[in-house]
Amino acid sequence: GVAGMAVTDSEALAALHRVFGYESFRGEQEAVVDHVIAGGDAVVLMPTGGGKSLCYQIPALVRPGTGVVVSPLIALMQDQVDALRALGVRAGFMNSTQDFDERRTVEAEFLAGELDLLYLAPERLRLDSSLDLLSRGKISVFAIDEAHCVSQWGHDFRPDYLTLSVLGERWPDVPRIALTATATDATHREITERLGMPDARHFVASFDRPNIQYRIVPKADPRKQLLAFLREEHAGDAGIVYCLSRNSVDRTAEFLSRNGIEAVPYHAGLDAGTRAAHQARFLREEGLVVVATIAFGMGIDKPDVRFVAHLDLPKSVEGYYQETGRAGRDGLPSTAWMAYGLNDVVQQRKLIQTGEGDEAFRRRAGQHLDAMLALCETVHCRRAGLLAYFGQEPSGENCGNCDTCLAPPETWDGTVAAQKVLSTVVRLQRERGQKFGAVQIVDILLGRRTAKVIQFDHDQLSVFGIGEELSEAQWRGVIRQLLAQGLLAVEGDYGTLVLTEASGSVLRREREVPLRKEPEKPAVSRAGGGS
Ligand code: ADP
Numbered sequence: 001g002v003a004g005m006a007v008t009d010s011e012a013l014a015a016l017h018r019v020f021g022y023e024s025f026r027g028e029q030e031a032v033v034d035h036v037i038a039g040g041d042a043v044v045l046m047p048t049g050g051g052k053s054l055c056y057q058i059p060a061l062v063r064p065g066t067g068v069v070v071s072p073l074i075a076l077m078q079d080q081v082d083a084l085r086a087l088g089v090r091a092g093f094m095n096s097t098q099d100f101d102e103r104r105t106v107e108a109e110f111l112a113g114e115l116d117l118l119y120l121a122p123e124r125l126r127l128d129s130s131l132d133l134l135s136r137g138k139i140s141v142f143a144i145d146e147a148h149c150v151s152q153w154g155h156d157f158r159p160d161y162l163t164l165s166v167l168g169e170r171w172p173d174v175p176r177i178a179l180t181a182t183a184t185d186a187t188h189r190e191i192t193e194r195l196g197m198p199d200a201r202h203f204v205a206s207f208d209r210p211n212i213q214y215r216i217v218p219k220a221d222p223r224k225q226l227l228a229f230l231r232e233e234h235a236g237d238a239g240i241v242y243c244l245s246r247n248s249v250d251r252t253a254e255f256l257s258r259n260g261i262e263a264v265p266y267h268a269g270l271d272a273g274t275r276a277a278h279q280a281r282f283l284r285e286e287g288l289v290v291v292a293t294i295a296f297g298m299g300i301d302k303p304d305v306r307f308v309a310h311l312d313l314p315k316s317v318e319g320y321y322q323e324t325g326r327a328g329r330d331g332l333p334s335t336a337w338m339a340y341g342l343n344d345v346v347q348q349r350k351l352i353q354t355g356e357g358d359e360a361f362r363r364r365a366g367q368h369l370d371a372m373l374a375l376c377e378t379v380h381c382r383r384a385g386l387l388a389y390f391g392q393e394p395s396g397e398n399c400g401n402c403d404t405c406l407a408p409p410e411t412w413d414g415t416v417a418a419q420k421v422l423s424t425v426v427r428l429q430r431e432r433g434q435k436f437g438a439v440q441i442v443d444i445l446l447g448r449r450t451a452k453v454i455q456f457d458h459d460q461l462s463v464f465g466i467g468e469e470l471s472e473a474q475w476r477g478v479i480r481q482l483l484a485q486g487l488l489a490v491e492g493d494y495g496t497l498v499l500t501e502a503s504g505s506v507l508r509r510e511r512e513v514p515l516r517k518e519p520e521k522p523a524v525s526r527a528g529g530g531s
């Protein structure tokens with residue numbers, strides 16, 4: 001009844017004040033907390049930094065028993081538990097990093113009802129011994145953090161998450177709350193289905209991060225572009241630079257350090273000690289740059305990350321959103337900056353084709369990539385594009401805080417240019433067994449007699465030299481956009497360019513090809529001219 005609600009309310013608020021020292025709940029937090037305290041299941045979609053933790057921590061404190069939190073972030077459990085203990089919360093964790101005695105202590109505390117919160121790695125719940133242990137204690141709520149890990153199509157799939165439906169089966173009376181910062185409809189549905197939560201109430205917060213400025217620039221000399229960006233806009237700021245490969249992480253960190261920017265690498269090839277030390281420095285220090293593969297950042301709560309830079313294209317919009325979302329959790333202005341070029345498209349398409357996974361998997365990966373490419377190539381507001389991807393309405397057509405809103409890109413009629421590229425591809429495709437990529441096509445269009453052009457008699461082709469009106473960078477931009485629009489495809493390991501079903505309509509002049517204008521000379525730097 002109403003009276004009961006009010007009591008619950010004030011208990012939740014009291015816990016918020018007393019334990020966490022916060023004035024009031026934010027956004028959806030209060031509604032979620034009330035619902036779970038009353039015993040309901042919840043699926044919570046909230047952007048990174050939105051305050052998901054309190055959504056289960058408060059119910060765990062208010063309801064009798066221990067709140068069991070399933071989290072894949074083993075490396076962070078110790079920190080999370082330490083932080084909670086510092087606030088006076090009785091918290092513990094169980095994962096593979098513990099020795100026997102430590103685990104026994106936590107088990108005893110749990111059974112004695114002396115824990116408010118118990119963090120568990122998902123693989124624990126595959127073990128009958130763990131399930132038996134849980135059965136012998138009293139559980140107030142199950143929280144399933146990073147719930148998108150249950151999605152087989154997602155970028156963080158963890159097979160162990162598939163076993164979590166057991167929680168609802170064995171403990172039908174214990175409320176469950178699944179939380180994630182990944183919000184596509186598909187992921188949303190998968191979470192509900194696979195975790196077996198058909199009756200859960202859904203709480204969806206706005207995914208807009210108005211303080212993050214989104215910018216995607218054409219890639220020319222990425223490290224130099226990055227350096228100029230950091231010097232001009234983020235000198236002395238903490239930030240994360242994402243690269244695809246370990247090698248590129250190492251080289252970029254080294255390049256930045258050499259150029260006076262404090263930077264450390266982070267990737268799975270470094271030993272655990274080094275990784276932990278670099279992560280600790282990042283959390284503690286004010287102006288450190290971490291150059292990392294995507295292994296870095298999940299669950300890291302550093303409020304003053306001022307920028308996230310991508311030197312390589314993320315595989316999906318979800319990934320891009322999560323990674324850029326690590327910037328500006330404190331609400332202050334921050335930048336999501338990315339350099340993106342033709343090679344990114346070729347490389348990612350190749351990875352999908354030659355990577356593991358069956359046909360359906362490849363198709364899904366291709367769709368993820370297409371959505372990411374569309375975001376890169378858009379001439380409209382990037383924020384609006386991001387929100388639309390997550391099924392949300394932007395508050396206006398122009399956000400005024402992304403590159404396309406700040407400097408609307410011009411478009412041009414690229415139909416003829418597209419026909420020239422596609423005609424060249426047609427001619428090269430006729431040379432059976434030979435494989436040619438973008439470099440050869442551009443050389444032919446520009447009429448360059450390179451060794452490889454001469455070797456294959458490509459200076460004899462009718463298309464040789466028909467593209468002198470555009471620069472090399474512009475041709476690469478045309479090819480990149482054709483790939484992004486599905487008017488060209490990549491085949492095999494060598495980045496061979498081939499026609500698609502849609503190419504024919506361009507060659508037959510049945511459709512126009514509007515293209516985004518590339519800057520004459522991609523701006524490497526405005527201020528860096530002297531160095
Ligand atoms: P998420 O898990 O959604 O990324 P967190 O739970 O880590 O977000 O919260 C992000 C930050 O916001 C944390 O520093 C947290 O302490 C703070 N926070 C969350 N809720 C509130 C609130 N109601 N009032 C003040 N600060 C809050």
Ligand code: ZN
Pocket residue numbers: 380381382383384398399400401402403404405406
């Ligand atoms: Zn915008």
